[in-house]
Amino acid sequence: MFSLRVISADSGAAILTEEFVPISVVAAASALVEPPFRVASFSICRSIFAPVNGHELVVHELEMCRELFSMHPANVIHIDMSLNGVRLADFTATDLQQMSISSKAKDRIKRILPKLRRVASDLKQTYGVEVLAIGKESMPVRIAELTAGAHAVIYASEKALKSAEEVILGLPSASSIGLSHSGVSLKSLESAEHDVVGYAEDKERVMGRVIISEFNNPCVRKFRALRISPK
Numbered sequence: 001m002f003s004l005r006v007i008s009a010d011s012g013a014a015i016l017t018e019e020f021v022p023i024s025v026v027a028a029a030s031a032l033v034e035p036p037f038r039v040a041s042f043s044i045c046r047s048i049f050a051p052v053n054g055h056e057l058v059v060h061e062l063e064m065c066r067e068l069f070s071m072h073p074a075n076v077i078h079i080d081m082s083l084n085g086v087r088l089a090d091f092t093a094t095d096l097q098q099m100s101i102s103s104k105a106k107d108r109i110k111r112i113l114p115k116l117r118r119v120a121s122d123l124k125q126t127y128g129v130e131v132l133a134i135g136k137e138s139m140p141v142r143i144a145e146l147t148a149g150a151h152a153v154i155y156a157s158e159k160a161l162k163s164a165e166e167v168i169l170g171l172p173s174a175s176s177i178g179l180s181h182s183g184v185s186l187k188s189l190e191s192a193e194h195d196v197v198g199y200a201e202d203k204e205r206v207m208g209r210v211i212i213s214e215f216n217n218p219c220v221r222k223f224r225a226l227r228i229s230p231k
Contacts, residue, residue, distance in 0.1 A: 005074040006033050008140035009061035012186075013152030014052060015159075016168040022052045026155050026169065029198075030064035030147035038195045040143055042072045042143070045151040045200065049076040049173045054062075055108055059115045062131065065122060077123065080145075081109070082135030088120035089131060119165060139196070145171040145172045146198025150186040153177055154200055155225065157210045160228045171228045176224060177214060179207055189222075 011029040014022040028048050031040035050057055059079055065077050083091070083099065087172060094111060096106055120131040135141065149172040160167040171177070171186065174193075178185040183206065188196040210228050217223040 004076070006037075006076055006138075007031070007065050007072070008033060008076040008078040008138060008144040009065045010080045010141050010145040010148055011048070011050070011057055011061065011144040011146045012148030012172045013156070015049070015156065016172045016217075017169045018168070019195075020168070020170070020217055020225070022170060024049045025052055025054070025057065026152035027148040028057070028061055028062065028064060029139065029144050029145050029151060030068040031144040032066060032068060032074060037139050037143070039197050039199065040147050040228055042068065043147050044068050045148060046118070047151075047155040049155075055111055057113075059112050059119070062116060062119050065131070066119060068121050069123065069127065069129065071114035071230070072139055072228055073127065074129065077129060077131045078134045078138040078140050079131060080135055080141050082134035082137070083109075083133035085132045085137075085224040086114050087130050088133055089124040091117065091133070143196060143198060146175060146186045146188060146196065147200070148172075148198070149175060150177070150184045150198040153184045153186070153212075153228075154202055154206050156226070157206045157212075157228050158204075160210055161206070161230050164230055166229045168226060169228060170220075171224045171226065174222045177226065179212070183207075204216070 011028040013026045029045040031043040156169040174189040183201040187197040
C-alpha cells in the first residue's frame, strides 16, 4: 500500500522586544513526515537568528530539505510559500506575474526565484521529486514549524544563559510548550490539530538551568510567548 512521505521545512519562533516586536527568527527545521502526519519521523534543525521577513530564509529552508532528502528520501517536498502548491522547478517569472498576489510579495519572490528554481530543478532531475510551494495549508509544514519552535526554546534558553539576561521568545501560532527531562515539545492548540506536535531533544540539559513562564502575547491573538531567565 502506498504511504505518502513528505519532507517539509519552515522557521519558527522569534526573539521579541519588551514591546513584543519581533527582532529575529530563531530556528529553521526540515522534517520528514509520514502517516498519520502528527510528528516528524526525522528532522534537522538549526539555530539561525535571522532577520524577520528575510528574503533568503525560504532558500535556506529548501536547502535543508535537500540535505534531509539525501538521508531520508520522500515522495514530495513542501515549502512555506503560499503559491497554491505550484511546482517550483517549472515555475517562471511570467507565471509569478500572472498570480493574484500583492506586488510587494511578487517582488520578494522574484529576487529569490532563481535560487529556488535551481535547487528545485536539481531535486527533480537527480531524484525525481517535486518541490511544491504550498505554504501553511500543508500539515507537514505545520509540523516543521512546531519542530523549529521546539528547538527555538532551547536555542533561546542558551542565549539567555550566555548573556545572563532574560529573553522573550514568541512561539509559532496557536502552540504551547511542554517540558520533560529529555526535551521540549511544542503542541498545536488548533482545534483540529490536538495530536500534532514538534519535539526537540535537550542533549545539553539546558532547560534545567533556566526559568520559563508562558503567557499570551498581548499584541497578537493566537500567539503565546515565553519569558526565559537564567536560574
